[in-house]
Amino acid sequence: MITEKQKMLAGQYYDPSDAELTELRYQARLATEKFNRTSAHQREERAEIIKSLFGSTGNSLHIESTFNCDYGGNIHVGENFYANFNCVILDVAEVRIGDNCFIAPQVGIYTATHPLDPIQRVNGIEYGKAITIGDNCWIGGHATINPGVTLGNNVVVASGAVVTKSFADNVVIGGNPAKVIKKIPLSM
Template sequence: MKSEKEKMITGEQYNPNDNELQKDRRRARFLARSFNIICESDEEIRMSLLKELLGSTGESVHVESTFHCDYGYNIHVGENFYASFDCTILDGGRVTIGTNCIMSSGVHIYTNTQSLKVEERIMGIEYTKPVTIGNNVWIGGRAVINPGVTIGDNVVVATGAVVVKDVPDNVMVGGNPAQVIKLIK
């Protein structure tokens, strides 16, 4: 029988109030809070906390405070990753971010979602859909990436965009819901 954590990670319906998941969220919040209050000049300590929090990172990773996440261990970022102030990643499901990616201030990435059935929402049942972001992607401030979205390589997501469906390579998207604005050569 699968644990609630295993169900969460594989996208099956799960109970987020499970004791193991509550413990994991407390751990992530402790590490994120510790990271957020450490002075930026203490780069070694900040990087150590970030590497303990996240599932995997490249060598060159820079995240500004404040940063928030649910679990941390489901977030995997590539080389040369930068996240500006006030970014949030709800990572019940896997979040994979490629190399040379920039997240501007206030970007939110969500993998967690609820059922359309009211009875299941009342019971607190959730499920997750992974988010994948390709290489060389720039996500503008206050953009929102929704559960299950894949963003291709060399993409620009405009400020304030709400991305609800997959984005192909080499385009700029914007709006709510986000749509292709132009091709990038």
Template sequence: MQTEKEKMIAGELYDAANQELREARKYAQEKLKAFHQAKEEDSPEAKTILKKLFGSTGEQFHINQGLIVDYGFNVHIGENFYANFNCTLLDICPITIGKNCMLAPNVQLYTATHPLDPIKRNTSIEYGKPITLGDNVWVGGGAIIIPGVTLGDNVVVGAGAVVTKSFPDNVVIGGNPARVIKVLEI
């Protein structure tokens, strides 16, 4: 029998009010508070906090203040990752980000979603879908990426875009909903 945490990570319906998950969210909030109180985001102390919070990281990364996560343990960032101010990573399912990726200010990655049926939705039952960003992805300011999206390598997401579906390598996307604006000749 699966735990609620296992069901959550697998993208199945789970009970978000489960005690183990409440404690995990509390732990994440404590780590985020310590990170935000660190004198400098690049200090060894701040990086150690994030390495303990995240599922995995590269050695070289920089995350500005204002980071928000649900759990942290479902966030996996590659080498040379950069996140500007106020990024939100709702990680009930895995968020996997490749190497050399950049998130501009106020980027939001949402793996969490809820049942469409209002009776189910008004309970603590929810589910999620993972998000995957390939290598060399740049997400512009205020962009939102919703559950289940995969972006290929070298994708550029325009500022303010709402990404509702997956896109292949080497494209610039933008708009609401996001669409291909340009194919990159790489």
């Protein structure tokens, strides 16, 4: 029999009130609560909390408080990752972020979504769509990355953008909904 967690990770409708999922979210809340209470002087301890919470990380990462997520274990970040104040990652599906990525303050990365049908939605079921962010990306302040989005390498997301669809490499995107503002020429 397939578990609610397996359904969730497969992008199927699942019941978030399932006991296993409730416990996993509780453990993530405890870890982020501990992280958010640690002093900026405790850089190594802060990094270790995040490394134990996330599914995988590079060696070099820095996240400012406050940080919040649903599960943590579905978040994978590459080398040289930085997230500024008040980052929220709802990771009911996998979130993969490449190397050398920088996230500005108040960014939301949301894999969680709900049925459009109001009867299904009221019954409490939900589902998720994975998000992938390539290498060398910069996500501007107050940007929102919606479920199912893939961003290529070297993408810059303007402050306040609402990203509802995927974009290829080497572009600056912005607006609501986000669109290409310009292409980024690569220096030789």
